[in-house]
Amino acid sequence: VDISVSRITAWNSDALPIYEPGLDEVVKKCRGKNLFFSTDVEKHVSEADIVFVSVNTPTKTQGLGAGKAADLTYWESAARMIADVSKSNKIVVEKSTVPVKTAEAIEKILTHNSKGIDFQILSNPEFLAEGTAIQDLFNPDRVLIGGRETPEGQKAIAALRDVYAHWVPVDRIICSNLWSAELSKLAANAFLAQRISSVNAMSALCEATGADVSQVAHAVGKDTRIGPKFLNASVGFGGSCFQKDILNLVYICECNGLPEVANYWKQVIKINDYQKTRFVNRIVSSMFNTVSGKKIAILGFAFKKDTGDTRETPAIDVCKGLLGDKALLSIYDPQVNEEQIQRDLAMKKFDWDHPVHLQPMSPTSIKQVNVVWDAYAATKDAHGVCILTEWDEFKTLDYQRIYDNMQKPAFIFDGRNVVDEAKLRAIGFIVYSIGKPLDQWLKDMPAVA
Ligand code: UGA
Numbered sequence: 001v002d003i004s005v006s007r008i009t010a011w012n013s014d015a016l017p018i019y020e021p022g023l024d025e026v027v028k029k030c031r032g033k034n035l036f037f038s039t040d041v042e043k044h045v046s047e048a049d050i051v052f053v054s055v056n057t058p059t060k061t062q063g064l065g066a067g068k069a070a071d072l073t074y075w076e077s078a079a080r081m082i083a084d085v086s087k088s089n090k091i092v093v094e095k096s097t098v099p100v101k102t103a104e105a106i107e108k109i110l111t112h113n114s115k116g117i118d119f120q121i122l123s124n125p126e127f128l129a130e131g132t133a134i135q136d137l138f139n140p141d142r143v144l145i146g147g148r149e150t151p152e153g154q155k156a157i158a159a160l161r162d163v164y165a166h167w168v169p170v171d172r173i174i175c176s177n178l179w180s181a182e183l184s185k186l187a188a189n190a191f192l193a194q195r196i197s198s199v200n201a202m203s204a205l206c207e208a209t210g211a212d213v214s215q216v217a218h219a220v221g222k223d224t225r226i227g228p229k230f231l232n233a234s235v236g237f238g239g240s241c242f243q244k245d246i247l248n249l250v251y252i253c254e255c256n257g258l259p260e261v262a263n264y265w266k267q268v269i270k271i272n273d274y275q276k277t278r279f280v281n282r283i284v285s286s287m288f289n290t291v292s293g294k295k296i297a298i299l300g301f302a303f304k305k306d307t308g309d310t311r312e313t314p315a316i317d318v319c320k321g322l323l324g325d326k327a328l329l330s331i332y333d334p335q336v337n338e339e340q341i342q343r344d345l346a347m348k349k350f351d352w353d354h355p356v357h358l359q360p361m362s363p364t365s366i367k368q369v370n371v372v373w374d375a376y377a378a379t380k381d382a383h384g385v386c387i388l389t390e391w392d393e394f395k396t397l398d399y400q401r402i403y404d405n406m407q408k409p410a411f412i413f414d415g416r417n418v419v420d421e422a423k424l425r426a427i428g429f430i431v432y433s434i435g436k437p438l439d440q441w442l443k444d445m446p447a448v449a
Helices: 005-011 023-030 041-047 073-085 102-112 133-138 151-164 178-209 213-221 242-255 259-286 314-324 338-346 375-379 399-404 421-427 440-444
Strands: 050-053 090-094 119-123 143-147 173-177 295-299 328-332 369-371 384-387 411-414 430-433
Touching (some): 023 133, 050 151, 090 151, 102 119, 102 178, 143 151, 173 178, 242 259, 259 411, 259 430, 421 430
Parallel strands (some): 090 119, 143 173, 328 369, 384 411
16 A cells, blocks of 8 residues: 555556566556555555554654664554544554664654554564575565564564465564564664675775786685675665665764764765766776766666666766766666656755655756666767766677777766776777776876875
8 A cells, every 4th residue: 555646547557567577477467456555555454464564664854863774753643543444353563674672762653643453563674685685585685574572562573484384485574573573674774785895995996906807806716705686796785675774873973972873883884875976987087087068978876777767876976977978878778767866966865755745845957967778878978987877788889889989088987887898999999997907097197095
């Protein structure tokens, strides 16, 4: 259920409101049988035995904790609504990523308005990643369920465990107390983001020393204690979760009198910001210290491949940096449309995380930005090309054709290490790949961070 009529209409149509590989098939197979979409929130909540609450928890933009703490307004009103409409006992499952101890606050709202109804709160954080969501749903590494350590709490945990046990092996269903489950979600995202910041920090050192970050990551990842996944150096991590969850973690640490721990995690975000700035500086410095009036092609705008999602995508910061230096941008992404790109480039930090009607009205579009539907149109007459998302199609473009149609010297800045640098150099490009040994050209034009 959702209060948004347009979203529910889309869920009930052939054009689902989000792009996710495999989602169409699942929805088509189950819709009308055991999967229904409705705006009649109160009716369906009152009839349910288990209610999953997946409202968004944006970062607060105003007031106490602004820029860090999670805004629980939507969660609180969902809890009050559940209390209002319930006539029978319910298990309320916290699915949204929330600060530690949110469940306790929600429990207070529900029990103080309960009219004798028993509410059990469980925390069941979601670990799926975009682009592989359906695969992650069918075959999760683990499912985590946190609940009260009372007999009623344990009974509620068992009820939810039985639901998952229909397709998840029982040894992958982990049960814990409420706070462990809530914190594990923030901790898991913080660890993942930290891995990327670690390899990105190494990428800067690789460029300075002539090492190759892919070789270093491969060697490091062969240690089974470390493992090979999630070690790709990039222009920076994006997405709706990593930065938001770490900021939230930082805030919780500060509130609990742990400034050292807060500062430790803050550094993961600082390195991510540094990586994006470093990338922009590389572009500007190699192009004779100015990109003013130069056409730069941006290939990829989504925060990763196989999604049309642009929330916190590093492309926003890179594009804003280049626009700050008066570049003319020609942007192509296979899944992101012009309206979204213009909105993103006009929006302030964290506004993206609020419902559309609460976001500032989109101002007139940015004139220096042109959105096109083809990589060849984007790169025609460009001085430089930036690859910001690792879409597979960027690996197989006809780079000779691109080179022939560009201004010379022709530059490629690969923020995702998808191109074959040797091949491109042979064509005539000046190539910058994150964390790879530098072209002589780039060595002669050092970037100041
Ligand atoms: C992330 C987590 O991976 C999920 O487990 C979690 O459930 C989810 O957040 C969430 O909290 O909702 P997601 O944001 O969809 O999932 O995407 P990731 O695959 O984690 O990628 C995040 C960012 O890191 C992307 O910008 C990606 O390009 C970047 N990344 C990833 C790298 O730069 N290098 C890597 O090696 C891996």
